[in-house]
Amino acid sequence: MGEPSLRERALRHLARRDHSRAELTRKLTPHGDADEVEAVIARMSELGLQSDTRYAEAFVRGKAGRFGSSRLRNELARRGIDRDLIDAALDSECLESEAERARAVLRGRFASAPADAREWARQARFLQTRGFAPDLIRKLLKEPYDESA
Template sequence: MGVPSLRERALRHLARRDHSRAELARKLATHGEADEIDAVIARMGELGLQSDSRYAEAFVRGKAARFGAGRLRSELARRGIERDLIEQAIENECVESELERARQVLRSRFSSAPADPREWARQARFLQTRGFAPELIRKLLKEPFDESA
């Protein structure tokens, strides 16, 4: 059993889960030259084994129930996905409105409406770290708390 080739390493990574082009390049960086890595990744793309758009859609599908669009955008950008692919994935995979998703995230974490300014700030910070917009957070925390939700 010899040392696995770049192609074999790339296939192993892609067999476990989808990877963005940048992630795959980073994982293969210690095992070959940049031009070799680019050629292997390009070939994986030609074969349909690696796709940034498929990766972005899967990422958004898996995380949309817990995070806001802002957090999804920043996470995907950090993983090397282009802006237009990010927007397309968010548009295609986020079926519920941003407000509805934020409401569900808030209700899953907190059982009651904020009773005082300190609790209001705590809930607002929670939603902000989840990537929801400040305007949306203010709107959501001002509406009456619905126990049935």
């Protein structure tokens, strides 16, 4: 059997999971020239097999429970998604508020409120790496820890 065509390669990638246009371009570029790759991706978009909007919404839906908006925004931008599509995906898919998501992430990782400055810094760093805003982190770590949650 010969080597698969660009179209077949694109279909294989898209059959596994949604890809952004930029990701698909990066994966197909070593196997054909730029015009061929662009034509194949344009055709996949026409057929509805590739959609940056659908990709962004699925990405946010899958990761919103673990990450803050700034991290989601940065990850999508890194994957070549347009800023307007990112904003639309965050608005439509993040049903919980940023504070509720941060609280859930914090409670899922740490069993108790910070007892000293070192533990406070540890929990703050954890939330910061997850992409939550510094003012939200300060607010969460100052509020009383609710054991029932």
